[in-house]
Amino acid sequence: MLRNVLAATFALALPLASAAEEIPLDPNEVSVQDASGKTVAVFSVKQLRAEFPQQTYDTRTPWTSDNEKIQYRGPLLANVLAKAGITAAKEVKVIAFDNFVSDIRMDEIRSYNPILAVERRCNENESASPHCPPGQDFRPISMVEKGPIFIVWPFDQLPASYVPARNSIWVFFPVILRATQ
Amino acid sequence: MKFFNGRLLPVLPYLGMAAALGLSAWTFIQSNRYRQETDAILNQTFEIQWRAAQIRERLIRVYGYLRIADETGKLDADIDRQMALVSVNVAQLENLPYLNRFFPDHDAELLGGIRLTLEQKIAPLVSARKNYTQGIADMAKLEQSIYEISSSTVDHSATLQQTASIDIAASRNWFIFAIALGLGATFYLVIHQRYALANRRDQHMRSFASLFAHMTRSRVTALRLFLEHAQPDKQPSGEMLEAARSAATELESITNSVLQIAYAPQDSSTVALGALLEDLAQDRGSCVRVLVDSKARLHPVPAAPFGLVVNELLENALAALSGARNAGVLVSATLRRHPFLPRNYLLLEVADKGAGMPPAIVAKATTPFFSTRAGNHTGLGLTACSQMVSTLNGKLVIQSAQGVGTTVQVRIPVRSTAAAFWQSLLRHR
Numbered sequence: 023m024l025r026n027v028l029a030a031t032f033a034l035a036l037p038l039a040s041a042a043e044e045i046p047l048d049p050n051e052v053s054v055q056d057a058s059g060k061t062v063a064v065f066s067v068k069q070l071r072a073e074f075p076q077q078t079y080d081t082r083t084p085w086t087s088d089n090e091k092i093q094y095r096g097p098l099l100a101n102v103l104a105k106a107g108i109t110a111a112k113e114v115k116v117i118a119f120d121n122f123v124s125d126i127r128m129d130e131i132r133s134y135n136p137i138l139a140v141e142r143r144c145n146e147n148e149s150a151s152p153h154c155p156p157g158q159d160f161r162p163i164s165m166v167e168k169g170p171i172f173i174v175w176p177f178d179q180l181p182a183s184y185v186p187a188r189n190s191i192w193v194f195f196p197v198i199l200r201a202t203q
Numbered sequence: 204m205k206f207f208n209g210r211l212l213p214v215l216p217y218l219g220m221a222a223a224l225g226l227s228a229w230t231f232i233q234s235n236r237y238r239q240e241t242d243a244i245l246n247q248t249f250e251i252q253w254r255a256a257q258i259r260e261r262l263i264r265v266y267g268y269l270r271i272a273d274e275t276g277k278l279d280a281d282i283d284r285q286m287a288l289v290s291v292n293v294a295q296l297e298n299l300p301y302l303n304r305f306f307p308d309h310d311a312e313l314l315g316g317i318r319l320t321l322e323q324k325i326a327p328l329v330s331a332r333k334n335y336t337q338g339i340a341d342m343a344k345l346e347q348s349i350y351e352i353s354s355s356t357v358d359h360s361a362t363l364q365q366t367a368s369i370d371i372a373a374s375r376n377w378f379i380f381a382i383a384l385g386l387g388a389t390f391y392l393v394i395h396q397r398y399a400l401a402n403r404r405d406q407h408m409r410s411f412a413s414l415f416a417h418m419t420r421s422r423v424t425a426l427r428l429f430l431e432h433a434q435p436d437k438q439p440s441g442e443m444l445e446a447a448r449s450a451a452t453e454l455e456s457i458t459n460s461v462l463q464i465a466y467a468p469q470d471s472s473t474v475a476l477g478a479l480l481e482d483l484a485q486d487r488g489s490c491v492r493v494l495v496d497s498k499a500r501l502h503p504v505p506a507a508p509f510g511l512v513v514n515e516l517l518e519n520a521l522a523a524l525s526g527a528r529n530a531g532v533l534v535s536a537t538l539r540r541h542p543f544l545p546r547n548y549l550l551l552e553v554a555d556k557g558a559g560m561p562p563a564i565v566a567k568a569t570t571p572f573f574s575t576r577a578g579n580h581t582g583l584g585l586t587a588c589s590q591m592v593s594t595l596n597g598k599l600v601i602q603s604a605q606g607v608g609t610t611v612q613v614r615i616p617v618r619s620t621a622a623a624f625w626q627s628l629l630r631h632r
Contacts, residue, residue, distance in 0.1 A: 047284055120257065120288050165287065166294040186246070 046197045049119040050170050052138065054106035055200040063106035067140045067162070067170050074101050077137050081177040084189045085168075094139035094174040095160050100131050102138055103199065111201035116173065119195040125202070126173075126191050136191070139163065139174040168194035216395060219388030226381030233374040241367040247301050254296040255353040258317070261289035262349060265325065266342040273335040282329055286321070293318045306352075313348045320345055410590040411461075417587060418457045422450040460511065473503035476549070480534055483513055490524070490531045491517060498538040499549060502617065508591050515588050516553040516611050523557030523609060531556075538617065547617045548597075556608040565603050 046053060052070070054063045065073075074097030082091050103114065114131070116124045126136075142163050144154035153161040163169025173193045180188075264285040272278040296302065297314060306314075324341050328334045429447045433439055439447075477500030484491040513534070520532040533554045538547050589599045597615035 045281075045284065047280060049287070119284065165291040166298065 045117070045119065045121060049165065049195045049197060052102075052171055052196055053198050054103065054108060055198060056108070057111070057201055057203055059200065062108075065102060070097050070102070070138055070140050070171070074098070074105070077135070079137060079139075079174055079176050081174065083168075083174070083177065084185055084192055093143035093160075094137065094163075094172065095141045095143075096137040096139040096171075096174070099136045099138055099173065099199075103131075103201070106199075108199075108201040111203065113202045115198075115200040115202050116193045116196045117198035117200065118193050119197050122193065124190040124193050126193075130191065134175050134179055136173050136175045138196070139172045140170065142167065142169075165195065171196055216388040216391040219384055219391070223381045223385030223388060226377060226384065230374050230378040230381060233377070234371060237367055237371045237374060241371075244367065247299075248305065251296065251299065251302070251305055252353065254292050254299075255349060257292040258289055258296070259346070259349045259353065261285045261292065262342065262345055265289065265329075266339070266346065269335050269338045269342060272332075273339060278329070278332055278335075286326060286329055290318070290321060293321070310352050313352055317345050317348055407594045410594060414587045414590060415457075415461055418461075419454060422454050422457075425450050426454075460507075474506040474509075476500060476502050476504045476509075476536055479504065479506065479510060480513065480536060483510065483517060484534065487517060487521065487532075490521070492531055492533050494533065494535040496537045499536040502538060502549060504549070504615075505595065508595060512588050512591050512613065513551070513553070515585070516613075519585065519611075520553050520555035520557065520609070523555050523559075541616070549613075549615045549617055551613040551615070552610055553613075554608065554610040559605040559607050559609055560601075560603040561605055565601050 050067045052065050053061045054065070055061050076095050077098050078093055078095045080091050080093045082088065086092065099114075103109070103111070108114075111128055113128060114126050116126060118124075130136075140163065141160035143159055144151075144161050148154045148161070149156070151161075163172055171194075173191065173196060175192060177185075184191075265282060268279045268282040268285070293314065297311075297318070303311070320341055325338055328338050426447060429439070429443060429450075477495045480493045480495060484493045517532060517534070524532065534552070535554075536549065536551045539550055540547055585599075585601070592599045592613055592615065595615050597613055600612045600614075601609065602612070603609035
């Protein structure tokens with residue numbers, strides 16, 4: 023709910039934001055920026071999948087029901103930031119493809135280890151689809167499913183007060199990760 | 204009806220209180236459920252409105268880009284992002300599992316129409332970067348559709364919220380009803396307790412009367428028979444005279460004891476339990492041992508009824524011992540805590556290692572007018588003892604085994620000072 027409120031607030035400020043932010047045109051890439059807004063690294067979905075150890079979370083999200091768990095896979099957000107040289111930041115401002123903005127504290131990232139999910143497990147109905155050929159367990163996440171990149175947290179490990187108060191940290195289609203002091 | 208008066212009536216207020224408690228708990232849970240439902244509905248409404256707003260905003264962007272392109276011939280590259288986002292938002296809105304709760308069929312059709320127009324008409328001309336004028340005409344219709352959708356969401360959420368408030372209000376009414384029921388049951392209990400108290404007093408009177416009758420009847424009858432058979436010209440035998448004299452003396456002593464009980468002021472004639480027991484034991488010499496704990500020793504007890512009860516128990520115990528050598532009677536008294544209630548009780552035990560009683564006799568021991576030693580003692584009898592103990596709200600329990608001995612336990616609740624005060628207040632009103 024808070025995400026919605028924040029988003030609504032943001033929507034009001036959109037003309038200003040869009041003037042200030044240059045949103046990348048491809049949601050399949052995420053740029054890491056330093057505090058000055060300078061891009062220090064760009065990772066494609068393919069790189070995120072190939073160049074980092076992959077972590078899998080079998081979890082629900084704030085938008086799914088209690089027993090509806092989905093397996094998401096991708097690199098740890100902390101690893102992606104570290105590879106781009108971001109280690110001393112206090113917060114990360116995450117900007118999404120739809121101009122949504124969320125601030126995530128580094129202590130939250132260290133405590134709950136979110137991932138930049140780039141894949142989700144195929145379910146039984148999808149085994150026939152071209153995304154899930156035999157022998158492949160995971161497939162890319164579509165935009166309707168909040169992909170292609172989705173910041174996923176282990177829902178059960180988050181404090182109870184985070185739902186729905188901190189739903190805004192579950193950013194879908196993030197395109198910019200900006201370190202702030 | 205008899206069942207209703209006899210058994211159901213005393214239980215009714217307790218049932219009422221239990222029902223009141225249950226109802227309160229239920230309404231609390233209900234209110235909480237309504238609150239959660241209202242929260243969920245509000246969240247869902249926000250989600251739908253947010254998606255609808257996103258669609259509207261992206262459509263306006265696309266519309267603007269098309270207008271500029273129509274004027275200048277140059278299409279902003281950002282249109283691809285806006286097209287992608289509008290499609291995503293339409294698909295996400297259509298996929299929401301709770302959508303049909305908020306959306307009338309007409310709105311769902313409008314939403315489907317938006318998706319089709321975007322896919323079939325706008326997307327091809329955006330990809331081809333041409334025919335912007337046709338695109339502008341289609342976009343104007345789409346914009347109106349999305350406004351219609353947003354408006355009906357607001358209407359519907361208002362209705363849902365109202366329903367939720369009504370449910371909460373209904374739940375509150377039940378809560379008030381539960382409180383009223385609880386209060387009713389409490390008042391009923393208070394009144395019921397007062398009647399129960401009056402009833403108990405009546406019962407005490409009856410017990411007292413039967414006690415008196417039990418103790419005097421056989422002696423009065425004996426005297427009557429003696430007088431009936433006495434002839435003026437014939438001197439009665441010395442034995443008969445002695446028996447009659449003894450019966451008259453016993454009657455006098457019984458009447459005195461009973462008068463003592465009857466006229467003893469209720470609260471004043473108390474005596475420390477230790478002193479009472481030691482006095483009674485002293486009269487009987489060394490075969491009675493007394494063990495009283497320090498708290499029980501100083502505890503005040505009503506002198507007359509307690510004296511009579513202990514006296515009778517001692518007499519019985521000593522009678523059971525007759526013939527046995529080196530055997531004694533142990534009188535012990537302790538003050539104990541009630542296991543559940545915040546009050547204490549006095550536990551008095553009179554134990555002998557005499558002949559004991561068979562179970563059949565134990566079962567009859569507290570039956571009125573039952574005695575194994577009819578006529579030869581002036582004591583209360585166990586029946587009267589038991590009744591006397593019950594007038595003190597206590598309980599008398601006999602444990603006996605043949606050849607092992609008998610233990611009579613008397614438990615009497617001891618009221619706290621505050622309770623005694625309220626009790627006396629209630630009595631004097």
